Amino acid sequence: MSALMQDRSGPLPPSAAAKPERPAGWPAPLPEPEALGFGAWLAPLAIVATHVEGQGWSPPQVLARANAALPVASAAVQYGLSVFEGLKAYRGPDGRPHLFRAREHIARLRRSAARLCLPDPEPALCLHMIELAVARQLDWLPPPARGSLYLRPTLYAVEEGLGLRRAREHRLAVVATPCSVPAGQARRLWAETELVRAAPGGLGAAKTAANYAASLLGAERAKARGYDDALWLDAREHRYLGEAGAANLFVMLDDRVLTPPLDGCILAGITRDSVITLLREDGHRVDERPIALDDLLRWQEQGRLLDLFGVGTAARLFPISELGWEGASLRPPGSEQRTRLAQRLAAVQEGETRDWAAWRRPVDAESPDLRA
Ligand SMILES: *Cc1c(COP(=O)(O)O)cnc(C)c1O
DSSP states (O other), X not given: OOHHHHHHHSOOOHHHHHSOOOOTTOOTTSOOGGGOOSSSSXXXXXXXXXXXXXXXXXXXXXXXXXXXXXXXXXXXXXXOOEEEOOEEEEEXXXXXXXXXXXXXXXXXXXXXXXXXXXXXXXXXXXXXXXXXXXXXXXXXXXXXXSXXXXXXXXXXXXXXXXXXXXXXXXXXXXXXXXXXOOOOOOEEEEEESXXXXXXXXXXXXXXXXXXXXXXXXXXXXXXXXXXXXXXXEOTTTSOBEEEETTXXXXXXXXXXXXXXXXXXXXXXXXXXHHHHHHHXXXXXXXXXXXXXXXXXXXXXXXXXXXXXXXXXXTTEXXXXXXXXXTTEEEOOOOOHHHHHHHHHHHXXXXXXXXXXXXXXXXXXXXXXXXXX
16 A cells, blocks of 8 residues: 555545645636636637638637737627537546537537528638647646536627628627536426526527527526526426526336427527437436426326436536426436446546547547647
8 A cells, every 4th residue: 555545545634635635737717627617717828810701711829818809880789699508627537638519519610600691611720729728728737536627618799880780890709717516406397487597499409608698697686586486398388397597308107217408499509419328338228209298297206207307518417406497396316327427427527437539539649730
């Protein structure tokens, strides 16, 4: 047994037990990875490329984040012409960095851009910029199993002018934030039956600023009632489950798992897809079908409702311990299958298993085209 392990075998003083060590080379301003949370600390660089109509994309530049300023008269600020992605880089057990499902995130960015009349973010350029954001800030990526570097590619109209039209000048910028391993804490959700986040034919299937603008008040209303977040319902009848904040929903019954269909009003989550795939691999039946609040109540009364949970890149997977709405409340008992699924998803994302290797793309920070 090593000296280090012997040290740890005795009772630890309370302060040492509460505060994990700082990794070697960890940036000075940051707390240890376990205290980062999500989105509070921004890495210093922005990787930026400009698109000018008729000229196409410029080569990417590596800038200080503060220099990627946006004019107030831009269509991004005035009209919400802005789409984004959120994906994570992790270190595998050997310490080497990889991106999780980068190709799928870039494909979705292209679909979001098309819906908002923004120029096509070329996949090769986009991938290169994401890799640059990781390679040039490798010290901001927590050690294996201690967190991730969340990457936020954003495409937005920068040209100034107040007429509403397709802009002629856009920017693609990748910024990053180091974050803790998601705690997977249970959340209590309130089903919002008045406000609407996305309607058929609208922007619900695009990852765009407007969807968040539409949802903030609902989240605040849920919090005022003592819940953690809103659960969004369909726009017509306010009856069918949509999604929660930035997470897709799953319902675990005694003999199958259900998730709302991709009807254009919810985002096609990459984590949703990973979870469906992993559940089916494990022998579960997964149905994508409309799920009404009354269905959930009936299943709860019949004792068939085992679990409710949300999934997304930022939060990974969190149980929903209570779902409330006017005159009703659901408290699913929770299930061991969900706990196992969360562990399996974490192992696949972080590269602790060799399975699903095609979902992980190594970032070779030493390759000539990523070095300064
Ligand atoms: C990003 C996002 C999700 C989760 O998608 P992932 O690809 O799993 O991260 C779900 N809903 C909304 C509205 C989102 O913006």
